[in-house]
Amino acid sequence: MNHHTSTVTVFAAAALLGLTTSATAAPPAPQAAYTSMSPEELAEYLVFEAGGFDLDATTQDGSTALERMIQDRTQKVCSAINRSGEELDRATAAKISALAEETIVFPEGGVALGDWKRGEAIARSGYGFRIGHRVDDHASRTPGGNCYACHQLDPNEIAYGTVGPSLTGYGRLRGTSDAMLNHTYKILYNAHTFFPCTNMPRFGHHGTLTQEQLTDVMAYLLDPESPVNQEVTETAGNEQASAD
């Protein structure tokens, strides 16, 4: 019994100090050690040290799944705020925004609208970057942005999500000034710039959409010809096949 307890203590201490590094191979620690950890410490331990996830799997970009689970500062801070249920304080919000602003890389020669038709395909596609039991093959199919999962865009599309705000008429309401183009590019690249701790993925920062794809999505949002900026009656009959 005593021997058991001391092993447990050593294991817990090692985990807390980050001394044990290998992930899925090691047998899980005796749970008795868990009560000496904070909920956050235990969660980290369960992710990285106790075989909770297949961390050795490869990903589309040649990294390992392990890297997907390592949180950056924005993810860490925003997770804690969200969990606390409290409002983001101004100082932290400013810090998150500044961090986001630093990440933004503009296209050479400035921001210009791409092709709204390609943008629409990107907005409709949820393909890409999924790993695990079924791995998305980027060689056979280009990843999308999955905008419709969370946003309304084309007013004729009824299968739109509501986790994010409606973007129907986005360009019609805002116009296509250079300032609006830059503003929109920044939101797509790293939305935390203007909306610290937003739910929206950082498409440019993570490289899940290329610069060219970002400008195509911008065209879908801003181009006066785009279905996003038409009235409902004028675009009756949606010809684009849904490519979810």
Place this chain on the structure above:
Amino acid sequence: MVKPIASAAAFAAVLSTAALASEVRAPEDVLQELIDNHESAYLTQSEQNIMMMPDNAALWTADEGKELFLEKRGPNNVSLETCDLGKGPGVVDGAYVELPRFFEDTGRVMDLESRLIYCMTTIQGFAPDDPAVKSRHGTDSDMMKLQTYIASRSSGLPWNPPLDHPLEQAMRDAGEALFYRRAGTSDFSCATCHTNTGNRIRASVLPNINAPHEWTKAISWPAYRVGHQQVRSSNHRVRGCYWQMRQPQSIPGSDAAIALMSYWTDAARGQPAILPDMKR
């Protein structure tokens, strides 16, 4: 048969769901009572599934699971009737709504799947890599049959996972941290989709973990998934969510998976389980 249920529902609206907490009830009646007492787009989103509930294919799976539970099997040629699911050897009724829980004999907090595996390997003598134990997914797996049977004997009972043991509390709290933990190429966590009421992903209405009356349906697994034409488990749901989040594959039976389930079961506390359920 109809009358006592209707009056019970009326009673529940006045008192609380705990008033009728003691008997196993048909899943369609449990769901209907929730719909009658709460406004929820999530609960009512599939009229067709609600209509099909009495003919849920998972009810057959539960029947097959009962036979399997009572059958003498494995190298030791014994049934699972001495398996302790937390309420004593052989007690199935009401066991599932009190999981995950701490077990003295293993010194661990275990969910239904890991406890079943423990019983099959220690009591019946199955090797861990025997297909009876190892095959976890799909209607035809022993694991899904047994889980569906055991869970169905908790239908209508309020979720009530114990938190008296320090490890149960620690696992629940770590599960909460995991639920809110944003990571990966899309910065998602479980909370991204499951902390608001009435939000949709595309056309699917999402359940809110902070609304126990809809969260009980969200965690009512095993369920027949119409889109898969298979009975699926809690672990299968967790795997699917991590896949959608672009994060690594969740490992069933791991303490991370069990911690997450400890938190999500606690979040539905007091609400009646719908087992087996039907989902899109």
